[in-house]
Amino acid sequence: MTATSPSAGDLVALRLRGGGFDWRSYLLHGAMLLAMLLALGILLVLLADVAMRALPVLTQRPLDFLTSDLSSRPARAGIVQGLIGSLLLVFFVAILAIPVGVGAAVYLEEYARDTRITRFVRTNIRNLAGVPAIVYGLLGLAVFVTLLGLGKILIVGGLTLAILVLPIVVITTSEALRAVPGSIREAALGVGATRWEMVRSHVLPYAAPGILTGTILSLARAFGETAPLLMVGAVAGTFSGHGGLIEQLTGPYTALPTIVFNWAGQPQDEFRSLTAATIVVLVAVILLVNGTAIVLRNRYDRRW
Amino acid sequence: MTSLSALELRVAPGRRRREAFVRAAFAVAAGLTVVVSAAIVLSLLGNALSFILKVDLGALWSDGWFPRRGMYDIKTIVAGTLIIAGIAMLVAAPLGIATALYLSEYAGRRTRSILKPVLELLAAIPSVVLGFFALTWISPNLIQRFTDAPLFSMASAGIAVGILVTPLVSSVAEDAMHAVPDYLREASYGLGARRRTTSVRVVVPAAVSGIVAALLLGISRAIGETMIVAIAAGATGGSLFGLNPLEPGQTMTAAMTALAIGSDQVRGAALTFESLFFVGLLLFLMTLSLNLASEAFVRRVRRLY
Numbered sequence: 001m002t003a004t005s006p007s008a009g010d011l012v013a014l015r016l017r018g019g020g021f022d023w024r025s026y027l028l029h030g031a032m033l034l035a036m037l038l039a040l041g042i043l044l045v046l047l048a049d050v051a052m053r054a055l056p057v058l059t060q061r062p063l064d065f066l067t068s069d070l071s072s073r074p075a076r077a078g079i080v081q082g083l084i085g086s087l088l089l090v091f092f093v094a095i096l097a098i099p100v101g102v103g104a105a106v107y108l109e110e111y112a113r114d115t116r117i118t119r120f121v122r123t124n125i126r127n128l129a130g131v132p133a134i135v136y137g138l139l140g141l142a143v144f145v146t147l148l149g150l151g152k153i154l155i156v157g158g159l160t161l162a163i164l165v166l167p168i169v170v171i172t173t174s175e176a177l178r179a180v181p182g183s184i185r186e187a188a189l190g191v192g193a194t195r196w197e198m199v200r201s202h203v204l205p206y207a208a209p210g211i212l213t214g215t216i217l218s219l220a221r222a223f224g225e226t227a228p229l230l231m232v233g234a235v236a237g238t239f240s241g242h243g244g245l246i247e248q249l250t251g252p253y254t255a256l257p258t259i260v261f262n263w264a265g266q267p268q269d270e271f272r273s274l275t276a277a278t279i280v281v282l283v284a285v286i287l288l289v290n291g292t293a294i295v296l297r298n299r300y301d302r303r304w
Numbered sequence: 305m306t307s308l309s310a311l312e313l314r315v316a317p318g319r320r321r322r323e324a325f326v327r328a329a330f331a332v333a334a335g336l337t338v339v340v341s342a343a344i345v346l347s348l349l350g351n352a353l354s355f356i357l358k359v360d361l362g363a364l365w366s367d368g369w370f371p372r373r374g375m376y377d378i379k380t381i382v383a384g385t386l387i388i389a390g391i392a393m394l395v396a397a398p399l400g401i402a403t404a405l406y407l408s409e410y411a412g413r414r415t416r417s418i419l420k421p422v423l424e425l426l427a428a429i430p431s432v433v434l435g436f437f438a439l440t441w442i443s444p445n446l447i448q449r450f451t452d453a454p455l456f457s458m459a460s461a462g463i464a465v466g467i468l469v470t471p472l473v474s475s476v477a478e479d480a481m482h483a484v485p486d487y488l489r490e491a492s493y494g495l496g497a498r499r500r501t502t503s504v505r506v507v508v509p510a511a512v513s514g515i516v517a518a519l520l521l522g523i524s525r526a527i528g529e530t531m532i533v534a535i536a537a538g539a540t541g542g543s544l545f546g547l548n549p550l551e552p553g554q555t556m557t558a559a560m561t562a563l564a565i566g567s568d569q570v571r572g573a574a575l576t577f578e579s580l581f582f583v584g585l586l587l588f589l590m591t592l593s594l595n596l597a598s599e600a601f602v603r604r605v606r607r608l609y
Contacts, residue, residue: 025500032410035402036419039474042467043426049441050433103333111327112334125337130521130595131588132528134557135344137564138584142347163340170337194319196326217428224430227530227557231564257432257531264436264535272440279433290428294421 050283053276065277070259074270079278082256085154085234086223088248089255092158093165093222098215100162101169108170109177110185110199128167136164137231145232152233154253160232161225165218172214176207209300216293220286226257234258256282348588351581359575368544369554371563371576380545381583384458384553388533389526391462391549392469396522399466400473401515407474408481409503427471435535438464443536451550456538458553464532473522480514480602481507485609513608517601524594528587530557556587 057065068078104125112118140160144150180203188198204211234254256278263275315323359376369380403423407416443460447453453460484507492502508515538552546553563580 022498022500025498028500028504029410032402032406035399036406039399039403039426039470040419040422043422043429045441046429046433046437049437053440100333100336103330104337107327107330107334111330121334121338124341126599127592127595128337128341130524130591131344132525132530132557132591134528134530134560135348135584135588138560138581139340139344139347141564142351142581143343147347166337166340194315194323196323220428224428224432226430226432227534227561230561257430260432260436261531261535264432264439275436279436282430283433286428286430287425290425291421294424298417 047283050276050279053273054280056273057277058280065274066281070254074268074274077271077274079256079259079281082254082259082278083281084248085157085253086255086257088154088253089158089161089229090219090223092155093162094215094219096159096162097166097169097218097222101166101215101218102173102211104166105170105173105177106199106204109174110203111195125167125170129171132227133164133225134227134231136160137228139163140228140232152252153250155249156232157229157234157253157255160228161222164225164228165222168218168221169215172217173207173211176210176214177203179210180206209296213293213297216289216296220289220293223289224257224282224286226255226261229255229258230261344588348581348585351578352585355575355578355582358578369559370543371559371579374575376575376579376582377545378586380543381554381556381559382586383545383547384533384537385527385555385557387547387549387553388458388462388465388537388555389523391459392465392526392529393519393523395463395466396469396473396526397519399470400518400522401477403470403474404477404481404515404518405503405508408478409499409507423471423474426467427475429468430531431468431529432531432535434464434468435461435532438532438536447550453550454538454552456536456552457550458537459549461533461535461537461553462549464536465526465529468529468532469522469526472525473518476518476521476602477511477515480511480518480605483514483605483609484510510608511605513601513604517598517605520594520598520601524591524598527594528557528591530561533558534561556583559583560587 065078066083067080068076070079070081071077108118108122112121137160140156140163144156144159145152150156184202184206185198188202189195193201233252260275260278260282263271263278266275360374363374363376364378366375366377368375368377407419411419438460439455442463443453443455443457446463447457447460448455488506488510489502492506497505533555534557537555537558543554543559560580560583563576
């Protein structure tokens with residue numbers, strides 16, 4: 001056999017490929033890469049397009065834009081009420097949804113026996129997670145605004161968003177708790193800990209990174225949610241929205257995504273730029289928070 | 305040697321009380337989730353029922369969705385919703401499944417560790433942002449360049465919804481492909497199949513239930529998506545019944561938004577409040593049945609492997 005003739009292995013490989021150039025494999029590979037590139041390319045185009053549009057506002061009056069009130073005059077309009085509103089809303093979601101969500105998950109994973117009722121509760125939570133956001137808005141409108149007569153105030157918005165993210169908090173917390181191996185629990189119970197002592201001193205600390213990531217992501221979700229807020233009355237127009245904390249909580253309110261929605265509907269060109277600038281603020285916060293959560297998860301991802 | 309009695313081993317009363325209290329608190333938290341579901345169903349049912357009882361049933365099948373004129377044509381908003389969801393799935397199904405197949409069967413560990421987080425970031429973009437993008441970029445660059453469609457169209461909103469749904473489809477489909485046991489791949493390679501044959505003829509058929517689940521979930525999400533259609537589909541401009549995707553359209557969710565923010569409502573007009581809940585109930589039932597079907601398919605995957 002000379003050096004130029006193909007080796008046995010090459011011959012076998014050639015026969016296996018059907019003896020020719022395997023264009024269909026390349027086609028499939030190419031199509032998949034194209035799909036991947038499209039999905040990622042869209043993200044880049046979106047970010048670049050919005051950033052370009054936002055440039056006039058962000059370069060000419062970055063601070064003024066962040067600290068000015070809403071206005072129907074584009075040259076003076078700012079988003080300060082939206083910033084305050086969104087932060088207060090997220091705060092409400094955090095203090096309401098996290099304790100209840102984590103508590104429910106702990107009960108389902110650590111306390112409840114596998115009965116019909118617990119299975120029903122679990123299925124119910126999964127279904128709640130799939131209910132469209134706008135339906136939660138209807139819930140808020142029917143129960144908090146109309147039935148309880150609270151009106152269209154910030155607290156109602158916070159309650160509605162908290163209920164919206166509750167199933168997500170329960171599901172991610174349950175996953176984090178399930179990832180903690182049973183031996184850890186047995187160790188605690190073996191030295192005489194009660195169930196709550198076991199949960200507090202052993203299970204929760206080990207599950208904390210997972211719970212934290214899940215809750216951070218759910219807060220980011222609440223931060224960007226618009227539709228339910230429109231149902232329960234986040235103001236789309238202008239209002240003063242200043243005064244003490246109590247007034248903030250019980251008065252008209254708005255949020256960053258609501259402002260985006262409202263300004264996106266304005267016909268003037270200047271508002272396009274203002275909308276884009278608001279989106280830059282909104283998306284920057286969300287990407288930062290989500291990025292942090294992803295990094296946290298990858299760092300503390302522990303395999304038992 | 306002293307021996308312990310059962311009494312001494314008992315948990316101290318204070319500890320036991322705390323235990324009972326904590327347990328009860330957690331149980332209440334879990335119970336609250338059921339209360340939420342009940343509240344959703346009751347508030348939707350109650351108001352929808354009073355709508356059905358009061359409305360002239362002929363108004364439910366007329367020329368368009370004009371609540372303030374007492375015209376509540378269901379087929380207009382359902383058709384708009386389905387057209388936009390259909391366009392969305394034309395985008396999301398190929399993109400999502402191809403991405404899932406690539407991540408599951410082709411990408412190396414390093415590529416995966418970069419691509420998956422980026423997809424998650426795409427999933428985190430708020431829908432109101434994609435709505436603005438649909439209006440300012442997708443519509444002029446992808447639709448109006450090739451057709452004479454108006455700025456607001458169901459097509460541009462549908463594409464944006466598709467982009468929104470793609471990460472979800474991809475992630476659920478990839479989970480299903482990931483769950484296909486390696487012995488199937490090894491058997492395929494052992495018979496001399498190449499990677500393409502293994503992926504397309506072995507992995508995809510084995511994961512088909514999960515892929516169907518991903519698509520159903522995608523449709524459900526597309527139907528429930530609100531902000532993109534409220535901004536870019538034309539909303540009140542599309543209230544007349546129509547099936548052309550290059551025209552403005554009205555969807556169930558956009559109609560609800562218009563009702564709620566009052567852009568389509570004279571204050572106090574007869575049944576606008578109740579009609580909101582009627583549409584909401586319809587939407588809830590559609591998404592719930594899609595989600596339940598999707599979950600049944602996911603359970604099938606789990607049972608198989």
